[in-house]
Amino acid sequence: MAQERLTKTVVDKLDPGAKDYFAWCGKLSGFGVRVWPNGKKTFVVQYRAGGRGAPTRRKSLGTFGVVTVDQARKAAEDYLASAHLGNDLVGAERKVRAEMTVSQLCDEYIEHGMDTKKASTVKTDKGRINAHIRPLLGKKKISAVTRQDIERFLSDVAKGKTARDKRTSKGRSIVTGGKGTATRTARLLGGIFTYAVNQGYLEANPRKGVKLYKDGSKDRFLNxxxxxxxxxxxxxxxxxxxxxxxxxxxxxxxxxxxxxxxxxxxxxxxxxxxxxxxxxxxxxxxxxxxxxxxxxxxxxxxxxxxxxxxxxxxxxxxxxxxxxxxxxxxxxxxxxxxxxxxxxxxxxxxxxxxxxxxxxxxxxxxxxxxxxxxxVEQNMSLYMVGKLLGHKSPETTARYAHLARDPIQRGINEIGEMIRGKPKS
Structure with missing residues (x-):
């Protein structure tokens, strides 16, 4: 794609692809827009402060449609001018962010880290954040959270430490614990810390290496x-x-x-x-x-x-x-x-x-x-079953592979019969 000055018309014409990509302004180096597969477009500024050996910094400047091209360009110019003088504004901001609490990180994740999730998933994630993550880890600084903290969090949720039953303005609200809830919430917490790492707030994800409980859910098939x-x-x-x-x-x-x-x-x-x-x-x-x-x-x-x-x-x-x-x-x-x-x-x-x-x-x-x-039992391939169910990944459909045992057994028996041949009279 030929680089040209980013304008509203140019940004409007940028079509989403299978993966996110960047379109950079041909007139202001370091100013660009990130186009997501769901069609969302986010303005960004990227620079190095202090020469070639300095780390690359990238910052989101707002979403197209909420922020205009001119507003984003002006913000990018400020960051780039400061970088030219050797100042690292994004780095300084990240140091401040590193002192945010887990609860504050959750707030930012809800606002900026859930763009590609379905509305139903967002609702579920918010419920787990408010029911389990904030009560147990919300006040802790994100830079102080360790793997041991995540392991303790997992154990506490599994034991029902955050379980409750209360009345709300909309009716009854029941929060459960258990190993399944603990595992799913810990996975969400890992995703939140991955967001923090991607933003440069942390060097490593404290959820890495934590052994989760098995989900415990079993597929049931009616006979x-x-x-x-x-x-x-x-x-x-x-x-x-x-x-x-x-x-x-x-x-x-x-x-x-x-x-x-x-x-x-x-x-x-x-x-x-x-x-x-x-x-x-x-x-x-x-x-x-x-x-x-x-x-x-x-x-x-x-x-x-x-x-x-x-x-x-x-x-x-x-x-x-x-x-x-x-x-x-x-x-x-x-x-x-x-x-x-x-x-x-x-x-x-x-x-x-x-x-x-x-x-x-x-x-x-x-x-x-x-x-x-x-x-599967009707000899339909796993590929076709995945198509019928709307699975994106073959690994998701593979959970049904064991059900194909009977057709395989019938097939191998037929081979055996052919090899053995007709009994002699």
Missing amino acids: RDEIDRLLQTLEEAETIGLPWELREDAKAKHRPKEENLREVLSPHVTGAIRLLLLTGCRLREILHLRWEEIDFERGFLLLPDSKTGRKTVYLSDVAVEVLRDIPRVSSYVIAGSQQDKPRSDLKRPWQRITRHAQLENLRLHDLRHTFASIA
Whole structure:
């Protein structure tokens, strides 16, 4: 790309690529813009203060659209002029930053370090920061945090030191501990310290070398009998309804009337569960699905946004039939209580359904695993399974490789039979 003076028109025309890249101004050396894969553009200044042996300094000057090109250029000129006199403003700023607390680092990470994360991930990360990281490490200077501190943090979260149950203005808030929570939060903490290293606040990441607990989550795959029980329960739920389970200690006046001993579930609920099983989609992909994103003629879901970006979901004829049977009462396929908003979850009806189907501890996400397991057992390659699930990395799909053992065994048996030949009469 030929270097030219950076102007609003030039920056506007910079297209994102598969990786981030820099476009430098041809008139002011050291002034440029960083273009991210998600389309975000950040102005930067880069220089060496004190000659060739001095470290390269780079500083973000603001996001294009929030900061103008002229404003960023003026800030870059100030940094470059100071560097020309031998002053290292960025280095001085970083020394001050190195004295920030973990809580202050978290604030900066939330503002500048989450740009490429999905909104749902940002929400989860903020929850872990406020529930675990700030209470245990928030007041500590980032330059004083050691590997031993991270190991102690991991142990404290696992033991439930930060667990709590409290009432908020929006309802009940439950914060849990456990080894799984500890491992996931420690990984987030490592990412926050990686941000600090990349910004030059620290020389090394204190999370490096800390041995984490195994996540402990197990993939569950429904067998044929369990799938049949689930489908039968869904049929019952949307027709005659599921029976109530009455509490023995409930007072008579609080018991439902005899004619209300069954509850019929919405076809949007049962339809959503069928679609999760038939498509392998993630829960939010189905709950946020709009009618306009369905191509009935070609059998596609054209999702504009998912955990891995834009995604095409291939539909079986059965899945298309399920979609056609769902009543259209909202712009969202799975209608919620509010016309213009997607349904938030399926927790309550899912508990009723799994309890009646005798599928205790079955998660909605296990339906995605079941879809993948059936695909593998039908001799579909892991590459194709990854395509169906929308995986970006083959390593993610490799978790299902062990399910292909039976087809391989059948194949090796056929080879053995061919070698052995027909028995002599």
